[in-house]
Amino acid sequence: MEIASKYNPSEVEEKWYKYWMDNKLFHSEPDDREPYTIVIPPPNVTGVLHMGHMLNNTIQDVLVRRARMQGKNACWVPGTDHASIATEAKVVNRLASQGIKKNDLSREEFLAHAWEWTHEHGGIILEQLKKLGASCDWERTAFTMDEERSESVLRVFCDLYDKGLIYRGVRMVNWDPKALTALSDEEVIHKEVTGKLYYLRYMIEGDPTGDYAVVATTRPETIMGDTAMCINPNDPKNAHLKGKKVIVPLINRVIPVIEDDYVDTEFGTGCLKVTPAHDVNDYMLGEKYNLPSIDIFNPDGTLNEHGAQYAGMERFAVRKQIEKDLETAGLMEKSEPYTNKVGFSERTDEAIEPKLSMQWFMKMEELTKPAAEAVEIDTIKFYPEKYKNTYRHWMENIKDWCISRQLWWGHQIPAYFLPQGGYVVGMTKEEAFEKAKKQVDYPITIDELKQDEDVLDTWFSSWLWPISVFNGISRPDNKDISYYYPTSDLVTGPDIIFFWVARMIMSGYEYRREPCFRNVYFTGIVRDKQGRKMSKQLGNSPDPIELMNQYGADGVRMGMLLSSAAGNDLLFDEILCEQGRNFNNKIWNAFRLIRGWETDDTIPQPESARIAIDWFSSKLSETILEMDDLFSRYRLSEALMLLYKLFWDEFSSWYLEIIKPAYQQPIDSETYKVTLHYFDALLRLLHPFMPFITEELWQALQERGAGESIMTVLQPKSGERDKPLLADIEQVKQVIAGVRTIRLEKNIPNKDALELQVIGSHDERYNSVISKMCNLSSFSSISEKQPGAAGFMVGTTEYSVPLADKMDVEAELQKLKAELDYTEGFLLSVSKKLGNERFVQNAKPEIVENERKKQEDAESKIASLKENIATLEK
């Protein structure tokens, strides 16, 4: 069979993915095995795959495939999120490009467009995940707005309402004037903005001298909403204002001066304008002192009728205009450059307007108790652990969650307004009607009930995800939820620890009385190699599909993993995908080599092959143990690197080179058989990381039955480890490397056989290996080094190769002297240590013993080095 010298991923990837699908190898049903469950962090339904998804899903796939190969019943549930605000924004934009305004459409018409968009773009991302090799149970694909998940959301809403945990009320909320909706605190990003601090003059009412107070503010456009001025009662410099009234500039409205020690006397002039409708703190002052509240903004951020002459203008335009007008009127004392933090909408990047409005909220305090404890006592473990702090801090300072959004795309709130005020909450309109009839004492018809127009925050459906994907809300005792829940691992980014992770933990305890997962692995953020976040604007994000076409899915998976030290941001560099591709090729070619050998039953197994087999068996066991440890700590990057070295260095460069028969010679069948077995084991270890190439080669390794797959065979188990043998072979490698170095330095081609001489203790057992790897003509033990020989030391044993005329005495002397120098220095430091009585007394005996041995070894090494130098200098 002729095999290409380069691995071509595109030929095999599609084939095997289809094979896995056709044979339903990703599908899971409850059985008596131990379950292993992951729910995917659902990507936006209309999103496209980016590098963050690549990383996240590669990790999940590695974990799932490994669990499956450990004999667990692995189930990875895929799905998508309706992403209320993001999707609605996209639909609005598309409509706008067609000249249609959202307001011109009815709710039903708009939703029809939104569903059309969803069906058009939805699921693309799931198809892209397939290209990556994701072994999701596609039969379980869920969508946060499909029937089942929607029912879960409504049920939970009604339930929490009945429990008194959901309430409706007027509160100061974060208002996004572009998206025209309220947002939760978590959706607001505070950014530093350089602006101005304006000092405004508020004339004192009835003061004959024309005296005034000066107020410092960053938002002069809100003066129309002022309903008081506040000073600190203990502030002597403003004491004269006590009990006075002042006049709001430009609009000449009279407002009282109130006193509260909230005011910082050091800031500005110590006078604070109070605008209860447009500032959170002012709102609290307003509540405390019963001040009127004047809302001067329309929902879109323009000024309303309270904006006087500025009505209809946009808020930032007003700021500029009012600055001029104040100057003209002589009411602007001064302005100075000022930097402060302003909240922006996470989605629209619009400056948030604090706004009083009627919204639905969820009480959080009760829910946090079991959730906070679970993480605190490691019932749910965080990797890396540092995020426990972040989590704890948020939990301890939690505020009620604003869950209503003034949008259409999402789960419409199941609350129904009654004709004469008030409302009822029910799963359906019919249910609500039944409740309404009991609640009111006047006759009503079902048509008089009007459902709340608002929808729920997207995260109100996501927070149920680990339960709702198994229908555990609507049918709490079903077979799936009982089997798969609690899920095992969650893989996600730390940026959604509050949005999602924390809330899932809460809902898990509220609805299942159990943790929703055992471990949370937080990935880092994918950045470019200069450390910049990947973004569309910068254009620094490679197209994952392109990458996979270029390097193969396995290559890209490896590239992602290699760069992702657990919990750190990763600086993605395409060169790592190249490394991944090269590794694929290495595996491919090792296979070609093995596959090309003819076997012969009649030839005996060479001694060197027998040693190599024993050694590699131990090496394999050792690696498997280390892998287990690394996986238990989610150090996937290191686990892969370990395998990489095992395959490339230990297996290819050492094992295969030792057992390799001479050119066009057959190999003994015993060695061949074991080698195939090792190769098989390596493929199985590699499979979670590189599913495609390992399946391709596993299938090619021997005849396989229909539907058989490497996916479902077990991981190799670690066996006996012969530690002395492992150590011996490391010595042997050093001897071989020593000879190779001599060849390189003296320019001796590999085909010229060399004589190797040894002075001192040497283990004869491995001579066959050394001879083969070094092309030796003879191996002899001598008592004194010959003058014309190049040498090296391994431990305290000296090896030398007689070179006759090729010898460069000067160079050899220099080398020896340098080594003598180093060893003498080393001996000095060891002796010093041993000469220190306190060391000998205090250090552990084995440490001291070790130092003694080091001393002896160094002394004997120095002796032989000196001897050699003397011989050469003759």
Place this chain on the structure above:
RNA sequence: GGGCGUUUAGCUCAGUUGGUUCAGAGCAUCUGGUUUACACCCAGAGGGUCGGCGGUUCGAAUCCGUCAACGCCCACCA
């Protein structure tokens, strides 16, 4: 303003309870090598005052203090 984290080779990172020749890995670099699996390769080599300073200790990359730089999260000082 508070909290957390990071700082080790040119780059990206390991380094568990302080002690084995502990200063490591991969990549990159340099040198030599192509009829005999793989140049997407093989063999070999160079490269670091472990961010600075101070302390504890017989002994510090590791523990403590302090400073610096960078990053992240949280916070109502207008």
